[in-house]
Amino acid sequence: MPSLRPVAPGFVPPLDDADARLPDTPPKRELRERLAALGDELDELQAKLFASARRGLIVVLQARDAGGKDGVVRHVFGLFNPQGLAIRSFGVPTPVELSHDYLWRVHSAVGARGMITVFNRSHYEDVLVVRVHGLVPEAAWRARYDQINCFEAMLAANGYAIVKFFLHVSRAEQRERLEARLDDPAKNWKFRAGDLEERAKWDDYTKAYQDMLSRCSTEAAPWFVVPADSKPMRDLLIAETIRDTLDGMQLEYPPADPAVLQWKGKVT
Numbered sequence: 001m002p003s004l005r006p007v008a009p010g011f012v013p014p015l016d017d018a019d020a021r022l023p024d025t026p027p028k029r030e031l032r033e034r035l036a037a038l039g040d041e042l043d044e045l046q047a048k049l050f051a052s053a054r055r056g057l058i059v060v061l062q063a064r065d066a067g068g069k070d071g072v073v074r075h076v077f078g079l080f081n082p083q084g085l086a087i088r089s090f091g092v093p094t095p096v097e098l099s100h101d102y103l104w105r106v107h108s109a110v111g112a113r114g115m116i117t118v119f120n121r122s123h124y125e126d127v128l129v130v131r132v133h134g135l136v137p138e139a140a141w142r143a144r145y146d147q148i149n150c151f152e153a154m155l156a157a158n159g160y161a162i163v164k165f166f167l168h169v170s171r172a173e174q175r176e177r178l179e180a181r182l183d184d185p186a187k188n189w190k191f192r193a194g195d196l197e198e199r200a201k202w203d204d205y206t207k208a209y210q211d212m213l214s215r216c217s218t219e220a221a222p223w224f225v226v227p228a229d230s231k232p233m234r235d236l237l238i239a240e241t242i243r244d245t246l247d248g249m250q251l252e253y254p255p256a257d258p259a260v261l262q263w264k265g266k267v268t
């Protein structure tokens with residue numbers, strides 16, 4: 001099965017509807033089993049990250065409405081030890097947040113080294129919804145791509161690995177999921193009328209996503225486009241990419257202090 005490849009810097013992903021699904025998607029049961037089978041490996045990698053506390057991992061999730069961010073938090077991050085997770089969701093900025101620069105709330109939400117921080121939406125909203133709705137002048141949002149690259153490079157230089165996932169759903173899949181939010185009483189609470197206004201701006205968002213992906217996929221903080229029409233495929237691809245990222249960090253448990261080891265065999 002193919003693994004996710006980072007977006008090459010400068011490359012503009014087409015984001016066609018057809019790209020939202022891989023040609024051969026194995027049955028759901030098989031994909032869920034393969035996801036569960038990653039659990040032990042992820043658990044051990046996370047334990048080393050937490051114990052050594054020298055590096056941190058930041059995972060950014062962006063998607064259109066009903067794109068599956070909450071599902072990824074549940075199915076992928078449900079495999080990790082909650083003690084080492086910081087899950088942060090970013091909604092419409094509060095007055096206090098708006099009175100600061102746009103990165104302030106994001107920087108202060110980054111977990112300590114040793115933690116896995118998951119951003120459910122992120123500073124990228126400031127070049128997405130903010131751009132599409134013209135919430136700041138064009139010159140202001142245009143300047144942000146470079147600012148974001150500098151911010152992420154600073155985090156990377158200070159011990160953080162960063163991976164960013166754009167969950168790519170097709171128009172038809174989003175329609176089905178939004179309809180399900182209206183049909184299913186258990187999902188009604190997730191529906192906002194605003195979701196339809198955003199859907200109507202599909203092409204404007206596509207352009208904004210394309211700029212975000214091509215301008216802000218860097219070696220230190222790559223973007224991955226996840227074919228996300230299939231939920232179990234989406235989850236497996238993301239979990240595998242996170243496994244590979246943690247693996248590449250060459251994490252080890254911290255060496256024991258000899259002063260501690262002298263107590264070996266002397267615990268009464």
Ligand code: AMP
Nearest residue numbers: 090091092093121122125126129130135
């Ligand atoms: P949800 O993720 O469904 O809880 O919705 C959060 C909402 O907050 C979405 O409509 C986002 O577009 C919006 N949002 C997040 N960040 C910003 C931002 N920086 N400026 C304006 N709206 C934002």
Ligand code: MG
Nearest residue numbers: 065066190192
């Ligand atoms: Mg929503």
